[in-house]
Amino acid sequence: MRVLILGATGKIGRLALERALADGHDVVALVRETSRLERREGLAVVTGSIGDVTVIRGALEGSSAVIAAVGPRSNTAEDELALEVGMRNLTAAMEVAGVHRLIALSGAAVAVPGDRKPLLDQLASVLVRRFARHVVGAKQREYEVFSATALDWTALRPPLVIDGPPKGYRLAGQLKFGARVSRADVAQALVDQLADTRFGRAAPFVLPKDRP
Ligand SMILES: NC(=O)c1ccc[n+]([C@@H]2O[C@H](COP(=O)([O-])OP(=O)(O)OC[C@H]3O[C@@H](n4cnc5c(N)ncnc54)[C@H](OP(=O)(O)O)[C@@H]3O)[C@@H](O)[C@H]2O)c1
Numbered sequence: 001m002r003v004l005i006l007g008a009t010g011k012i013g014r015l016a017l018e019r020a021l022a023d024g025h026d027v028v029a030l031v032r033e034t035s036r037l038e039r040r041e042g043l044a045v046v047t048g049s050i051g052d053v054t055v056i057r058g059a060l061e062g063s064s065a066v067i068a069a070v071g072p073r074s075n076t077a078e079d080e081l082a083l084e085v086g087m088r089n090l091t092a093a094m095e096v097a098g099v100h101r102l103i104a105l106s107g108a109a110v111a112v113p114g115d116r117k118p119l120l121d122q123l124a125s126v127l128v129r130r131f132a133r134h135v136v137g138a139k140q141r142e143y144e145v146f147s148a149t150a151l152d153w154t155a156l157r158p159p160l161v162i163d164g165p166p167k168g169y170r171l172a173g174q175l176k177f178g179a180r181v182s183r184a185d186v187a188q189a190l191v192d193q194l195a196d197t198r199f200g201r202a203a204p205f206v207l208p209k210d211r212p
Pocket of ligand 1: 008009011012013036071073105158
């Protein structure tokens with residue numbers, strides 16, 4: 001499958017890019033700075049901003065799905081707005097192009113209707129929102145944008161992410177207190193969603209696989 005990846009220069013986006021190529025997908029990466037990605041077979045790099053809908057339309061050509069792994073680089077109102085505008089541009093371009101599948105990297109602190117979070121996690125979310133207001137705000141606004149569309153979206157919400165090898169993950173409707181998951185597992189989960197139809201228009205948490 002040909003897939004457009006946004007945020008492919010980020011920590012998780014890079015791993016998702018590698019995973020998608022390893023799984024045999026053709027990848028188009030829309031990046032702000034071309035020099036930040038090494039060229040290789042199966043990868044096409046488009047340079048431009050998510051703030052430019054024409055650039056997104058061009059990058060989308062021929063793709064069947066999008067992985068949006070963009071995250072604010074700073075805790076500022078400017079980055080918060082840039083992400084919201086970027087998601088508006090992306091979803092509008094997808095609707096015009098008839099590309100329906102959107103897999104978004106979201107976060108456990110993002111509030112979703114019907115959420116089942118342990119009390120301590122709810123308190124943690126309050127603290128995160130207090131100290132990283134625009135970071136959480138950006139991801140919340142992004143969620144509000146794509147969840148209001150008719151697209152076939154899935155938002156993956158990892159809790160605390162850590163480095164390290166993939167150890168296996170599971171997608172769950174309920175957050176587990178203190179859970180942490182590796183970036184590699186989150187990247188794997190993003191790519192696995194290209195073929196998984198079980199989480200359409202849902203925002204599961206990405207948790208480490210339960211040990212037997
Ligand atoms: N526990 C949690 O809640 C949790 C955990 C992990 C991740 N997340 C979410 O997932 C996001 C991504 O994680 P990460 O660690 O991979 O982030 P990261 O390393 O900071 O990468 C952010 C990516 O977004 C891109 N980006 C940022 N602003 C942009 C803009 N205005 N236009 C175009 N691209 C832009 C960056 O591009 P440049 O390279 O050009 O800057 C980069 O590719 C996080 O920001 C967070 O929101 C949440």
